Structures are given as C-alpha cells and as structure tokens.
Amino acid sequence: MNPYEIFRRAIRDLNVQAQRDLDTIWRSSAGDPAALAEILAEVVQTYGAMSASVAAEWYDDLRRDTGVRPGFSAVIPEPAIPGTTALVEWATVKATSEDSLKSLISGGLQKRITNYSRDVIMTSSIRDPRSKGWMRIGDGNCDFCSMLIGRGAVYSKSTVDFAPHDHCNCSAAPSWNPSQTQAVQNLYVPSARRRSDEVKAADAERVRRWIDANL
Numbered sequence: 771m772n773p774y775e776i777f778r779r780a781i782r783d784l785n786v787q788a789q790r791d792l793d794t795i796w797r798s799s800a801g802d803p804a805a806l807a808e809i810l811a812e813v814v815q816t817y818g819a820m821s822a823s824v825a826a827e828w829y830d831d832l833r834r835d836t837g838v839r840p841g842f843s844a845v846i847p848e849p850a851i852p853g854t855t856a857l858v859e860w861a862t863v864k865a866t867s868e869d870s871l872k873s874l875i876s877g878g879l880q881k882r883i884t885n886y887s888r889d890v891i892m893t894s895s896i897r898d899p900r901s902k903g904w905m906r907i908g909d910g911n912c913d914f915c916s917m918l919i920g921r922g923a924v925y926s927k928s929t930v931d932f933a934p935h936d937h938c939n940c941s942a943a944p945s946w947n948p949s950q951t952q953a954v955q956n957l958y959v960p961s962a963r964r965r966s967d968e969v970k971a972a973d974a975e976r977v978r979r980w981i982d983a984n985l
C-alpha cells in the first residue's frame with residue numbers, strides 16, 4: 771500500500787474505534803442530550819488528538835522519505851472546539867427516528883475527528899517552506915469530492931476551506947516537488963475524474979460556489 775493510503779487507513783481505523791465507543795455511549799446516555807454532548811466532546815478530543823498526532827508523524831516520515839531538505843516539523847494547530855452540543859441539537863432537529871439520530875451524530879463525530887488530521891496536514895503544508903501547499907486525496911466515492919480531487923489542484927492559501935462532509939474519507943497530502951506531486955495526482959486524479967464525469971449538475975454548482983469562495 772502506498773503511504774497516502776496507509777495514512778487514510780490509519781485515520782479510518784481511529785474512526786472505527788470512535789464509532790465503537792459511540793455504540794457504548796449510546797446505550798448509557800439514551801434520552802439525555804446534555805450528557806450525550808458532554809461525553810461526545812471527550813470522544814472528539816481524545817480521538818482528535820490521536821488523529822492529529824498520526825497526521826503529524828506521517829507528515830514528518832513522508833517528508834524524510836521523499837528526501838525533502840530537513841528543517842521543518844509538522845505543526846499541530848490549536849484544536850477546534852468539539853462542537854458536540856451543536857451537533858446533538860442539530861441531529862435532534864433533523865432526525866426522523868432513533869436510527870437516523872444516531873447516524874447523524876456518527877457522521878458528525880467522524881467529520882470532527884478526521885478534521886484534526888486534515889488541519890495538521892493543511893497547516894503544515896502551508897507553513898513548510900519546502901511545500902507548495904496541499905492536495906485533496908480520497909477515493910472519490912462522494913460526488914462533490916470526486917470533482918474537487920479531479921481538479922488535481924495544489925492549494926496554498928491558508929483560507930481555503932476543506933469543505934468536508936459527514937462520512938467523508940478525503941484527506942490532504944502535501945505537495946513538495948514535481949515528481950512527488952505527480953505521483954499523488956496519478957494515484958487519485960484519474961479515477962476521481964472518471965467518477966466526476968457522471969456527477970449531477972447540482973454538485974457541479976456546489977463545486978463552482980466552493981471555487982468562488984475559496985480561490
């Protein structure tokens with residue numbers, strides 16, 4: 771497996787563990803949204819910190835293995851607030867059943883935990899003097915993401931919003947030099963393009979709005 775997929779798998783594995791925790795928490799905090807939000811905040815912070823440190827270690831290892839001149843280590847930014855009270859409130863309004871409530875919360879949990887790792891890669895790629903920015907990587911299993919991945923772009927502005935969605939397994943990868951960047955693009959861009967050709971107009975419009983807002 772290539773290093774990019776090893777990284778994505780490591781983050782997925784952390785999320786699998788977090789979802790198992792959610793199963794346990796679900797049974798013990800049924801019907802108590804405040805308690806649920808409080809426990810979920812701990813889950814986000816615990817797994818988020820692991821997700822961030824996996825990302826930082828991966829960044830440093832990959833940087834060394836790519837032969838990039840030493841002198842920079844990955845940055846772990848100040849974590850975002852867990853936002854689990856808002857998550858529970860939003861999911862409660864939106865849910866139509868107990869199952870859908872749990873699935874909405876599960877997606878929000880996955881997104882928050884994964885964002886910690888994305889933030890490490892995006893921030894580090896932008897601060898690293900040898901990096902040109904970051905690229906979006908993923909299997910393109912979601913329409914919006916396959917269109918973004920298919921662009922094969924390198925993002926260098928710190929203001930660019932990753933625009934993750936719930937249950938999105940996309941991540942970010944640094945862009946150091948032409949051959950490494952090309953290798954990443956070869957891995958992800960052609961399949962995402964094949965997929966994005968089939969994408970509905972609604973998603974194309976969403977991508978255009980994202981480009982207008984971010985680039």
Ligand SMILES: [Zn+2]
Pocket residue numbers: 912914915935937938939940
């Ligand atoms: Zn996605």
